[in-house]
Amino acid sequence: MVPLHYYxxxxxxxxxxxxxxxxxxxxIITIFMSIELMLNGVNLSFVAFAAHWHALSGQVFVFxxxxxxAAEAAVGLAIIIAxxxxxxxxxxxxxxxxxx
Amino acid sequence: xxxxxxxxxxWIPLLALTGATVNGFFGKRFSRSxxxxxxxxxxxxxxVWALVVVSRFxxxxxxxxxxxxxxxxxxxxxxxxxxxxxxxxSLIMLLVVTGVGFLIHIYSVGYMWDDPSFYxxxxxxxxxxxxxxxxxxxxxxxxxxxxWEGVGLASYLLIGFWFTKDSAASxxxxxxxxxxxxxxxxxxxLFLIIQHFGSLNFTQVFDAAGRLPTETAxxxxxxxxxxxxxxxxxxxxxxxxxxxxLPDAMEGPTPVSALIHAATMVTAGVYMVSRSHVIFERAPxxxxxxxxxxxxxxxxxxxxxxxxxxxxxxxxxxxxSQLGYMFIACGVGAFSAGIFxxxxxxxxKGLLFLGAxxxxxxxxxxxxxxxxxxxxxxxxxTFWTVTVGTIxxxxxxxxxxxxxxxxxxxxxxxxxxxxxxxxxVTAFITSFYMxxxxxxxxxxxxxxxxDRHDSHGxxxxxxxxxxxxxxxxxxxxxxxxxxxxxxxxxxxxxIGGRFEHFLAPxxxxxxxxxxxxxxxxxxxxxxxLVSVAVAVCGLALAWLLYVKKPQLPKQxxxxxxxxxxxxxxKYYVDEFYARLLVKPLLLGSTNILWKGVDQGxxxxxxxxxxxxxxxxxxxxxxxxxxxLRSYAGWIAAGAAAVIVxxxxxxxx
Numbered sequence: 239m240v241p242l243h244y245y246x247x248x249x250x251x252x253x254x255x256x257x258x259x260x261x262x263x264x265x266i267i268t269i270f271m272s273i274e275l276m277l278n279g280v281n282l283s284f285v286a287f288a289a290h291w292h293a294l295s296g297q298v299f300v301f302x303x304x305x306x307x308a309a310e311a312a313v314g315l316a317i318i319i320a321x322x323x324x325x326x327x328x329x330x331x332x333x334x335x336x337x338x
Numbered sequence: 339x340x341x342x343x344x345x346x347x348x349w350i351p352l353l354a355l356t357g358a359t360v361n362g363f364f365g366k367r368f369s370r371s372x373x374x375x376x377x378x379x380x381x382x383x384x385x386v387w388a389l390v391v392v393s394r395f396x397x398x399x400x401x402x403x404x405x406x407x408x409x410x411x412x413x414x415x416x417x418x419x420x421x422x423x424x425x426x427x428s429l430i431m432l433l434v435v436t437g438v439g440f441l442i443h444i445y446s447v448g449y450m451w452d453d454p455s456f457y458x459x460x461x462x463x464x465x466x467x468x469x470x471x472x473x474x475x476x477x478x479x480x481x482x483x484x485x486w487e488g489v490g491l492a493s494y495l496l497i498g499f500w501f502t503k504d505s506a507a508s509x510x511x512x513x514x515x516x517x518x519x520x521x522x523x524x525x526x527x528l529f530l531i532i533q534h535f536g537s538l539n540f541t542q543v544f545d546a547a548g549r550l551p552t553e554t555a556x557x558x559x560x561x562x563x564x565x566x567x568x569x570x571x572x573x574x575x576x577x578x579x580x581x582x583x584l585p586d587a588m589e590g591p592t593p594v595s596a597l598i599h600a601a602t603m604v605t606a607g608v609y610m611v612s613r614s615h616v617i618f619e620r621a622p623x624x625x626x627x628x629x630x631x632x633x634x635x636x637x638x639x640x641x642x643x644x645x646x647x648x649x650x651x652x653x654x655x656x657x658x659s660q661l662g663y664m665f666i667a668c669g670v671g672a673f674s675a676g677i678f679x680x681x682x683x684x685x686x687k688g689l690l691f692l693g694a695x696x697x698x699x700x701x702x703x704x705x706x707x708x709x710x711x712x713x714x715x716x717x718x719x720t721f722w723t724v725t726v727g728t729i730x731x732x733x734x735x736x737x738x739x740x741x742x743x744x745x746x747x748x749x750x751x752x753x754x755x756x757x758x759x760x761x762x763v764t765a766f767i768t769s770f771y772m773x774x775x776x777x778x779x780x781x782x783x784x785x786x787x788x789d790r791h792d793s794h795g796x797x798x799x800x801x802x803x804x805x806x807x808x809x810x811x812x813x814x815x816x817x818x819x820x821x822x823x824x825x826x827x828x829x830x831x832x833i834g835g836r837f838e839h840f841l842a843p844x845x846x847x848x849x850x851x852x853x854x855x856x857x858x859x860x861x862x863x864x865x866x867l868v869s870v871a872v873a874v875c876g877l878a879l880a881w882l883l884y885v886k887k888p889q890l891p892k893q894x895x896x897x898x899x900x901x902x903x904x905x906x907x908k909y910y911v912d913e914f915y916a917r918l919l920v921k922p923l924l925l926g927s928t929n930i931l932w933k934g935v936d937q938g939x940x941x942x943x944x945x946x947x948x949x950x951x952x953x954x955x956x957x958x959x960x961x962x963x964x965x966l967r968s969y970a971g972w973i974a975a976g977a978a979a980v981i982v983x984x985x986x987x988x989x990x
Binding site for chain 2: 257260261262330334
């Protein structure tokens with residue numbers, strides 16, 4: 239049996255990778271993947287806790303997160319395609335028309 | 339207390355207030371005649387109603403009448419109401435204020451006719467009447483204090499009536515500030531009264547105070563209250579050391595000097611002390627202080643009066659001196675004599691001031707007596723009325739001043755011969771300087787330049803279109819004549835102690851009874867003769883110096899040297915106050931309060947917080963860059979901080 243804190247440390251590392259990627263990357267698809275990474279890091283800790291406490295609610299939450307993530311991926315990718323079509327770039331720093 | 343009959347006492351002050359309101363709000367659009375009509379109508383109505391009240395008052399079963407008007411302050415166990423109160427004392431004040439006030443209103447119509455702010459003048463004058471009547475008719479100390487402050491306000495407004503003139507504006511401020519010092523004493527006295535009697539109502543306070551023993555051995559509460567009330571009275575009634583404002587108050591129009599700074603307002607202190615006689619009688623020490631202040635002021639102001647050359651300044655110092663007489667009377671416990679002198683003084687000093695105004699009017703605004711002279715034949719009516727006033731104030735029988743002054747001197751003699759002696763010397767000086775004024779103004783050669791048409795009004799700003807010395811119009815002369823008649827016969831009510839008897843219901847207490855001396859002792863007659871002789875001596879000396887040998891005064895002045903200069907400069911009291919009080923105050927206010935506290939602390943704190951907020955927000959502003967990833971960074975950093983904190987809490 240793998241101890242709980244192993245999962246949690248892995249989950250933390252995944253989440254930190256996601257945050258770092260979100261902060262430093264400019265490519266919008268990479269940022270999107272970083273967000274997925276953070277979501278999955280959280281999912282991992284949910285599942286770990288659910289297994290540890292023998293509570294199903296954690297796993298139910300994970301399903302919800304996956305559903306939302308799937309929906310988000312669908313909408314997000316559609317937006318990315320739309321952005322690429324109009325701006326011909328995926329660099330977020332250049333998508334700044336709304337900025338003052 | 340309250341009887342069946344309703345005298346509608348409240349109408350009297352309210353009528354004056356209505357006049358002030360109407361003229362104040364609409365007077366600017368009114369014609370001069372309408373303004374004058376409104377002012378005179380309301381003031382006259384107040385006078386008429388006062389007469390009606392007097393006629394009804396004598397039929398009341400009790401000599402005290404009180405009329406509630408409105409509730410004011412109600413705190414558990416302590417309440418003050420607006421209410422009007424009438425007894426024999428306030429009756430006399432009521433008649434003096436409304437009567438003399440009405441006459442001076444009439445006079446002012448003529449005197450102020452050419453002034454551009456005609457309506458403003460009458461608004462203030464009516465406002466003054468309202469506050470003075472509130473003061474006189476109050477049934478408690480607090481309402482009296484309202485009137486007290488109100489007349490101070492009206493006085494300020496009227497002294498500074500020609501506010502474009504610097505000297506007038508600062509004279510107004512001086513009067514107001516000096517009065518504040520006195521009011522401070524008055525207020526503390528009120529607090530003491532509240533603390534000890536739990537009420538400010540005259541009847542209740544005096545009932546309670548009447549049961550207290552006389553504080554013969556040392557000072558107690560009553561002495562403290564008495565002394566503090568005297569501080570207030572000294573401010574309002576221009577006694578040493580707070581008299582300095584009154585001579586400067588002559589910057590105001592002459593009718594104002596007559597009404598406020600001679601006849602009515604300045605006597606408020608005497609009225610207040612007399613009204614509080616129950617308290618004073620239980621504080622012999624306070625009474626002694628009152629008498630001493632009165633004595634010193636009477637002599638001090640009279641000596642200054644000798645050297646003044648401004649006709650109104652002479653009268654101003656004479657007023658201070660005469661008020662000193664009234665305080666002597668109060669100080670020796672002869673309150674009715676003080677009120678008697680108050681009344682006659684209102685007649686003859688009002689007359690003298692109005693006469694002086696008429697003279698000033700005649701010579702086109704000149705106030706310096708050295709530039710007058712020989713006016714006797716040119717303005718005969720003014721001459722004769724002023725003559726009556728002069729004789730009255732000098733104390734020559736059968737004119738009014740003789741009776742009241744003699745009454746005071748007699749009472750003073752019974753108390754302590756020193757008061758009497760100083761009073762007598764003062765009477766001599768009074769007679770001297772008044773006749774000096776009389777001779778300088780009306781006799782000899784005319785030395786002025788009013789016949790040249792370019793004269794400029796020193797007092798009233800209307801440079802006369804009609805040059806030359808001229809008699810005043812009828813509207814000014816009629817009040818003069820009425821006051822002259824009153825100055826002659828006004829004293830007769832005191833013959834045989836009738837006036838004292840009239841006021842007996844008010845002042846009938848221990849001290850009065852102690853002075854129960856045979857009214858017609860030979861001593862009184864001797865003293866009477868002495869004071870008449872002294873008055874005649876003053877007349878003779880003035881005649882000698884200013885008619886017979888007009889060069890003599892100059893020689894005497896030179897002979898006296900520094901003494902003369904000291905008196906001429908009013909003993910340098912103003913300079914002394916400036917050095918001792920005003921300058922340190924000014925320095926302290928400038929350096930500590932203004933530059934130190936106001937600018938250094940308050941302004942600095944406010945400015946600092948404003949600049950600080952500005953700077954902090956300027957730096958924080960950069961956080962909101964619009965860069966999404968930096969926001970995410972802040973969120974992550976914040977989340978990290980929260981997690982660290984939670985771990986720290988959890989592992990503690």
